[in-house]
Amino acid sequence: MRRTRVNELFGIEHPIVQAGMIWVSGAKLAAAAAEAGALGLIGAGSMTPELLRAQIRKARTLTARPFGVNLPIFHRYAEEMVPIILEEGVRIVFTSAGSPKKYTPTFKAAGIVVAHVVSTPELAKKCEDAGVDAVVAEGFEAGGHNGRDELTTMVLVPQAVDAVKLPVIAAGGIGDGRAMAAAFALGAEGVQVGSRFVCAAESSAHAAFKAKVVEAGSTDTFLVLKPIVPVRLIKNSFCRRVLDIEAAGADKEKLSELLGRGRARLGMLDGDVEEGELEIGQVSGLIRDVAPAAEIVRRLVEECRAAIASLS
Ligand SMILES: Cc1cc2nc3c(=O)[nH]c(=O)nc-3n(C[C@H](O)[C@H](O)[C@H](O)COP(=O)(O)O)c2cc1C
Numbered sequence: 001m002r003r004t005r006v007n008e009l010f011g012i013e014h015p016i017v018q019a020g021m022i023w024v025s026g027a028k029l030a031a032a033a034a035e036a037g038a039l040g041l042i043g044a045g046s047m048t049p050e051l052l053r054a055q056i057r058k059a060r061t062l063t064a065r066p067f068g069v070n071l072p073i074f075h076r077y078a079e080e081m082v083p084i085i086l087e088e089g090v091r092i093v094f095t096s097a098g099s100p101k102k103y104t105p106t107f108k109a110a111g112i113v114v115a116h117v118v119s120t121p122e123l124a125k126k127c128e129d130a131g132v133d134a135v136v137a138e139g140f141e142a143g144g145h146n147g148r149d150e151l152t153t154m155v156l157v158p159q160a161v162d163a164v165k166l167p168v169i170a171a172g173g174i175g176d177g178r179a180m181a182a183a184f185a186l187g188a189e190g191v192q193v194g195s196r197f198v199c200a201a202e203s204s205a206h207a208a209f210k211a212k213v214v215e216a217g218s219t220d221t222f223l224v225l226k227p228i229v230p231v232r233l234i235k236n237s238f239c240r241r242v243l244d245i246e247a248a249g250a251d252k253e254k255l256s257e258l259l260g261r262g263r264a265r266l267g268m269l270d271g272d273v274e275e276g277e278l279e280i281g282q283v284s285g286l287i288r289d290v291a292p293a294a295e296i297v298r299r300l301v302e303e304c305r306a307a308i309a310s311l312s
Contacts, residue, residue, distance in 0.1 A: 005167040006190030013037030015190035020070020022046035023268040024205045027055040031062035032202040032293035040067040049080040056088045073098025100130040119147020121163040128164045139172030143195045143281035146230045161187030175283035177303020195281040200293040206271030218285030227252045237274040
């Protein structure tokens with residue numbers, strides 16, 4: 001496997017990032033990914049500040065290898081989480097969903113390596129100007145919240161690579177080593193993998209959610225709720241109702257009312273796979289089993305090597 005600036009920046013064996021994911025990536029998954037030689041991320045987006053502190057401490061008991069925290073900037077506890085990240089000596093932070101200018105100076109002043117998630121080449125450039133160390137270029141085939149501009153990974157990654165001198169980590173639609181090899185061909189120096197790790201044995205996703213992902217076909221996800229925050233979901237009763245009211249011209253208020261509170265937890269953690277919000281990417285059509293994180297990393301690396309070898 002080629003070594004890139006992403007290996008060096010994070011001190012990892014393989015240039016693979018296990019994405020930060022609400023209700024899915026706690027200490028157990030992040031540590032398992034780290035032990036497998038990837039970068040594991042604890043997803044702070046669904047945690048309270050004290051839970052984040054406990055999860056950072058727990059991860060330390062499970063691995064001595066590097067792991068980081070994903071902090072969505074719009075998170076209602078983001079302001080309180082920043083001092084916790086500093087106090088707990090976290091060395092790597094991936095920020096998302098907000099301006100890279102907001103926390104980068106604070107993290108950099110503490111010697112933390114910062115990556116920021118972008119959905120356009122223009123935002124990648126802003127990250128560079130804000131002093132981040134790497135950008136994650138995420139196409140809108142990805143699971144979870146998406147950029148409004150709907151650039152696919154194939155189109156976004158080379159433009160992000162051209163826009164900045166920083167290492168670019170490709171995200172969105174990468175579920176096997178063939179896609180990882182393609183990301184390298186586009187100029188990325190690493191990949192961030194989300195949906196595939198939802199179906200890791202160590203993820204906190206409910207078993208019923210994992211089963212739904214394994215069953216999903218290639219056309220079973222939809223990008224919905226664009227007037228609020230665009231999010232890619234698996235088709236279920238809730239998603240179908242959203243699609244129906246969107247087709248009938250529902251405005252932001254009507255959509256917010258249907259969404260209510262706690263839908264993501266209901267689906268992804270509590271396992272109500274009909275009424276909950278199930279965030280997953282288009283690549284779910286390729287996910288056929290629940291496997292340990294180490295096995296997922298092993299397959300990614302081997303398939304990537306084979307894909308590159310088959311081209312030469
Ligand atoms: C269940 C789920 C939850 C997610 N939660 C977050 C989050 O809290 N913060 C974030 O920056 N991205 C989040 N994402 C996006 C991932 O970090 C990652 O960039 C994306 O999943 C990559 O695309 P893929 O799903 O095709 O692998 C989430 C994705 C999924 C599937």
